[in-house]
Amino acid sequence: MADAATLEMREDGAGKVVALAGRIDTAAAARLWEGLLAEARGSAAIDLAAVTALDTTGATLLLSAEAVAGPGALRNAGPPVAAVLDRVRAALAAPRPKPEPRLPPLALVGRAAVRAGRGLLDSVAFLGEVIATGLLTLLRPGRLRWRELLRHLDEAGTRAFPLAVLLGVLLGVILAFQSAIPLRRFGAEVFVPNLVGISLLRELGPLMAGVILAGRTGSAYAAELGTMTVNEEVAALRIMGIDPMALLVLPRVLAGMLVMPVLSLLLTLAGLAGMAAIMGLFGFPLATVSQQLRGFVALSDLLGGLAKAVVFGLAIAAIGCRAGLGAGSGPRAVGDAATGAVVGGIVAIVVLDGIFAVAYERLGL
Known part of the structure; x- marks a missing residue:
């Protein structure tokens, strides 16, 4: 050349x-x-x-x-x-950046604890801001974007119904089979509906519905808001004087709270249907299954599960929105936000479920 x-x-x-x-x-x-x-x-x-x-x-x-x-x-x-x-x-x-000093193990544990504490405080502050925005919206309903709320209700609820029914049926079938195996040794298969019914109504129905909501909707919230944050659209809204909490967060949180009881109830009914089908294979008619459920399961069990579902929906939606609004910069920001929303949502509902279990036991519910 x-x-x-x-x-x-x-x-x-x-x-x-x-x-x-x-x-x-x-x-x-x-x-x-x-x-x-x-x-x-x-x-x-x-x-x-x-x-x-x-x-x-x-x-x-x-x-x-x-x-x-x-x-x-x-x-x-x-x-x-x-x-x-x-x-x-x-x-x-130009001066080179100083390398980060290597800390002893105890200091690393302390730094991790401080970061976890700050993250917890930020989460509490975000939840308080969501609640405050919701209370202000009660005084001024015009702040709420009803069309966005309906859209999120459809995406988080209606489109998740087939998955909830499928998981509910499979869960009922599995629980019925696994419960019948040890009870058959004592000739007590007739009590399978009691066990499966109370498990679905009080624990597994809301918990599995929460997993569905965290996997589908929590990650979607984090991805949508994370993309807006990376593209500086959220910052532009603040510059224009528009509150992102009322415009973006509140419709999503309300949608999560409203769809969770419906998903939980639908999953529970599907699980009971799957259990009834297995009991039919064991030779127990539907009337026997229904009688066992009516004699053992109370309305308080259903209401307790639905109350947990509402709180689970609030936690999952709030964690997903916070993960999206707190997304960093770079090509991995949106993926990290979605992953954090799913993991945080599942951990949150498990922790809340334990708190509810202790509270219900203390209250005698």
Whole structure:
């Protein structure tokens, strides 16, 4: 190539001169690196008059050669070449960021605890802001975007009905089979509806509905709001004086709270239907199953499960929205937000379920 980099040695009155010509780019720097540094030792100057182009790698090579030959060894550089050299020289002279100090294990545990505490405080503050926005909306209902609420009700609820029915039926079938195996040893298969019914109504119905909501809707909330945050659309709303909590968060939280009892009830009914089908295979008619359920399961069990479902919906929707609004920058921000929403939602409903279990036991419910 006509502009291929070349290295030539010549003598002048001041001593040995290293003359470079052509395009000094990354490929040329790799080829000339060792030879130029070797020839630069003891040279009076490095002539750049014939250099036609220079990139940052080539500039790094020339500055390294100058350090070997001595200050001021680079001469006759054209304006474009001199500009690249000045930029790279300034970048190399800039102070390097200090490496993060290595902390002892106890300090690492303490830092993790402090970060967890700050995250918990931020979550509580976000939940308080959501509740405050909801109370203000009661005074001014016009702040709520009803069309958005209906859209989220459809996406979080109606479109999740087939999945809830499928999981409910499978859960009822599995529970009935697994319960019948040990009870058959005592001839007590007739009590399978009692066990499955109370499990679905009080625990598994709301819990599995919460898992569905966290996997489908919580991640969707985090992805949508995370994309808006990365694209600075949320910041633009704040600049225009529009409250993102009322515009973006409140419809999603209300939708999560409203659809969770419906999903829980639908999943529970589907599970009872699956259990009844298995009991039919064992030779128990539907009337026997219904009688066992009516004699053992009370309305308080159903209402207790639905109350838990409402709280689960609030927690899942709030965690998903907070993960989206707190998304960072970069290509992984949205994915990390969605992952955090799913994990946080599932952990939250398990913790809340334990709290409800203790509370119900203390209250005698």
